[in-house]
Amino acid sequence: MTRPGDAPAIEGRLGAGRYAEGAGPAVGGVVTSVHELTTVDGAQVTGVLRVPSGARTVVTLMHPRQDVTNHALVPYLLATGHAVWTQGSRSPNNDLNLLHEQAILDFAAGHAYLRERGFDHVVVLGHSGGATLAAFYCQQAALAPGARLATAPSGRPVALNDATMPLPDGAVYLAPHPGQGALLQRVIDPSVTDENDPLSVDPSLDPFAVANGFVEAPSPTAYSSGFVAAYREAQAARVRRIDAAAAALVAEGRAANRAFKRSGDAGERRRALAPRIVTVYRTDADLRNVDLSLDPNARPYGSLFGRRPDLTNYGLVGFGRMSTAEAWMSTWSVNTTNADFLRCAPGVTVPTLLLEFTGDQASFPSDIAAFSGALGAADLTVDAVPGTHFGRPLTEDAPSGNELASQVIEKWLTPRFPT
Template structure:
């Protein structure tokens, strides 16, 4: 591998936000692979050294609020994504390829959906009504996309993992015993043995998960409407009390979001995944702890990112607009994306140049079995071949 030059950059987006990125470039690199996730800092993503070793430059970028998704608006995140792509086009690389891992995959698909439209046809507002500058943004399409361990989108994912047995959104310990995923009466057995839920319970549980999302949707809508009413009142009367009411962040806590039945019943949508969730080996305990998706968000972020009802960042919704050469990499031990998801994503992607492959690995690129190569190592070998074939 040639010597790698590393530079750090702060970019201004079209709506005057600041985003940062790190560009690592081996001498003579003609292709740059860009890695971005809407919620996480990917500076030290596991794929970086593998791509550099293959002679490709790597751009790792954050959104305007990395590691803080309290007010994560996906429409703003793709404005951030656009700033990085425009920057890379100006660096003189022959090819810019996006690598979207996990939630970064849906972000990349959402970006492509909007970038493929004429500026006047792009979204002008978030689901809550906040104006977004997509029409003004320079949005170059990537020359190719690698979707690695893609999950279906933050909203669709939350619907899968939210605990529907919560009966009181103000009480994290409230529970409806008939829906409790960790009750032996419903099929749960203590870890690490796999639980066994019957078909009737699974159907009732999933319907109740959707119903809980809808109840939180109603809270979010009420918050957004209250904020808008206060802003309108201020515009009319210029009363400072209305201005304050319009500025108050209306935050929604969501308890217990580590309760996907598939994480403890390995017979559901089977693959090679280990027992446990993305957050730990004991979902029956972790579900009551701090980690989890969508645990605290503004009403606007709920509507843009976490509600499957209102978010526009949904892989299957965005995928038909992805027409650039694409690679879909499944991890056979994934705890968040399952074989049926990969099949549906493959069918939905609009690219005529689509490669679908699978490697042994867990969602974040770990090994399925002790002593075996990591998923990241196996995926890197296949991604390198795919990139070389299109150089």
């Protein structure tokens, strides 16, 4: 039975309202095809190509961790006459061993295919973590072979210098967060005292302790500046501790591999092959998700993972929760990753649209200001539309953020890259 004042049943779920609903406009006359591609290092990836009649410009989307085949912007882009390519990775929806240096090889295979198809223009559209992936791709693609990265942060060789990496004609960055490593440092709970115990806590750093200023949800909290400073310093320290553990695991695996090459011993080979997994508890604890006065915008209370970070922080979902040590170094450590939006931005020189959602819970006004100052494009447009990180409307009767974003994207695309 529902009592007066109760929220609808769907809102009772912790993760309710995370993603935008609705399929966008219906579009007819679109030819859809699925393609399997082989990357330069031999991985198999797939992509879905949707082509309205006569389309000469294609917009390509990819995310390092998620399948974007049915991204909310696809029907809006098709409705304006642009073709859309949604790129898959070598391990879709599984980031256990996500190396960004390999992910951009996957992206490169799609870009090369689209050039072979003969489109007049290829424009990359990166949303959220896909924006950092796209910036990383643009940065590396702009370099001549031989000047690109030769290894991942773990030392694993990567074939970027052997890859065909066509530079896109333009780039759209929608709600870009700063990169998965920088994002994780923001959301990681520094009060964890034992990496093997998900319930361990240092009370002085507990973000959800009343003694530290937390106010029970959904009332916004107002932390003291002293607590915020200590908290952020402790977040960085926890990441450094995990960095050290990951580096030790990588060194252990590489030593076993060297021993196998010397001896040929099967036991050493087993030691080299054994997965070295980094488990990170409690990664939904960005103070800004409950203290709306920090880096203020129009965001609602709550995080990307739900309306109660004080609860979801202890749950299964979250960033960087489980990965190989190599993936930690490539993707989740702000200190070792190459996929950092701010560091990649100067290498992005193609015409660029940087588009903010004004109620974003992961990309904040200070981020957009920093990104706009760092991007290397001479043709740079910075704009904003109402919406949350995944494009939901800010109010019940408002158009979705994705619908509003599509209008800005179309206005930017058409003069530069006609359909």
